Amino acid sequence: MGVCQEVNINFTWMKNMNDVNRRIVLDERPRYIIPTANCFRVVTEPKPRAGKGEMLLRNLWLSMDPYLLSKVKRFSQQGEPLALGETMNGLAVAQVLSSDNPDFAAGDMVMGLLPWADYVATDGRRAVKLKVQLPRLASVPGALGYAGFTAYLAVMVTGKAQQGETVVIGSANSGLAQIAAQLAKRQGARVVGISLGEHQCSVPPAQLGFDAYIDSRSETFAEQLRASCPRGVDLYIELVGGDVLDKVLPLLNLRARVVVAGLKALYTAPGLPEGPDRTMLFLNEVMVKRLQVLGLVNFDHVKEHYSEFKKAMVAWINAGEIQVVENVVDGLENAPRALQTMFESNAYGHVVVRADA
Numbered sequence: 001m002g003v004c005q006e007v008n009i010n011f012t013w014m015k016n017m018n019d020v021n022r023r024i025v026l027d028e029r030p031r032y033i034i035p036t037a038n039c040f041r042v043v044t045e046p047k048p049r050a051g052k053g054e055m056l057l058r059n060l061w062l063s064m065d066p067y068l069l070s071k072v073k074r075f076s077q078q079g080e081p082l083a084l085g086e087t088m089n090g091l092a093v094a095q096v097l098s099s100d101n102p103d104f105a106a107g108d109m110v111m112g113l114l115p116w117a118d119y120v121a122t123d124g125r126r127a128v129k130l131k132v133q134l135p136r137l138a139s140v141p142g143a144l145g146y147a148g149f150t151a152y153l154a155v156m157v158t159g160k161a162q163q164g165e166t167v168v169i170g171s172a173n174s175g176l177a178q179i180a181a182q183l184a185k186r187q188g189a190r191v192v193g194i195s196l197g198e199h200q201c202s203v204p205p206a207q208l209g210f211d212a213y214i215d216s217r218s219e220t221f222a223e224q225l226r227a228s229c230p231r232g233v234d235l236y237i238e239l240v241g242g243d244v245l246d247k248v249l250p251l252l253n254l255r256a257r258v259v260v261a262g263l264k265a266l267y268t269a270p271g272l273p274e275g276p277d278r279t280m281l282f283l284n285e286v287m288v289k290r291l292q293v294l295g296l297v298n299f300d301h302v303k304e305h306y307s308e309f310k311k312a313m314v315a316w317i318n319a320g321e322i323q324v325v326e327n328v329v330d331g332l333e334n335a336p337r338a339l340q341t342m343f344e345s346n347a348y349g350h351v352v353v354r355a356d357a
């Protein structure tokens with residue numbers, strides 16, 4: 001996998017020059033579903049200047065999140081795609097270099113929806129001051145961003161995991177699942193993770209809250225799952241979609257909850273899966289077992305739950321109760337490759353780009 005194309009450059013000497021800025025722009029739509037490095041190019045230009053009431057930011061960490069796919073596709077249900085030639089943007093952590101905005105001062109750390117660039121001049125409307133400290137700044141995008149917040153909502157707010165219950169979580173290698181597992185464990189639940197491959201992360205599954213960790217590609221997947229859930233399943237957190245739900249369905253207990261928070265297999269599939277349509281089977285289970293199926297999109301809950309979540313998550317991480325696993329890719333120019341990595345099933349943890357490396 002190569003880095004994205006660079007234009008206008010003699011890059012080696014420019015990289016360290018303080019007056020140069022690099023931006024990653026969308027150059028073409030994905031030719032085959034997943035955005036590859038070729039979809040982007042690096043534009044080099046003079047460093048931007050902050051105008052009246054603005055501040056100048058240095059991006060430090062870019063967060064790779066699945067919803068970014070919606071920005072590069074031609075059509076998306078999740079948001080307005082970028083036009084070709086526009087600068088890619090997403091959740092990022094940055095430092096204020098200088099500020100003419102009274103709400104921010106040089107040295108402040110901020111988090112916000114920011115362009116993928118070395119430097120950003122902004123009025124600050126899309127950024128908030130990061131007033132908390134975590135052992136590693138790299139953990140912030142995953143722990144306090146979409147993945148951590150959605151994990152919290154899925155386990156504590158929408159799914160309401162309880163002591164003694166069995167919680168099954170799809171896409172167990174993902175950053176979101178790893179945080180959700182630890183939260184469910186804290187609640188006193190038995191936690192079973194289902195991944196699309198072997199456990200990839202250097203941190204053992206048990207340390208991430210999983211009592212059992214099952215590869216859905218295994219020939220004995222259904223048997224392993226049944227054996228891992230001897231008292232059935234009370235809460236299923238769906239992050240991936242596809243065949244896994246078929247195997248979880250018969251194990252769901254009466255009045256179990258199914259929180260649908262992600263369908264990653266669908267985002268990268270060329271079309272609907274072949275074979276019989278299982279919708280009626282699913283709906284029959286919903287009726288017979290009085291299941292509660294709950295759709296979850298994090299931004300519905302920001303006003304009501306984000307501050308309580310942030311306070312709790314920062315305390316848990318600083319007390320060593322929740323571990324956040326980052327999958328670090330160095331260099332702004334490698335952000336497109338990092339985005340691609342996130343849609344490959346051998347990824348693990350929350351993918352972040354060290355923009356200033």
Ligand SMILES: NC(=O)c1ccc[n+]([C@@H]2O[C@H](COP(=O)([O-])OP(=O)(O)OC[C@H]3O[C@@H](n4cnc5c(N)ncnc54)[C@H](OP(=O)(O)O)[C@@H]3O)[C@@H](O)[C@H]2O)c1
Pocket residue numbers: 064065066067146147150170171172173174175176177194195196197239240260261262263264265268296297298299342343344345346347348349350351
């Ligand atoms: N509803 C919301 O508000 C909300 C917010 C944030 C995220 N989400 C969803 O939560 C899920 C996880 O998000 P995240 O931010 O934690 O993502 P992430 O860390 O980037 O997820 C990477 C994981 O996705 C799985 N994966 C990669 N390619 C795949 C493919 N082609 N087919 C199936 N699985 C694939 C792999 O896990 P395995 O090997 O374990 O399968 C990989 O480790 C996504 O579905 C995302 O859309 C929802």
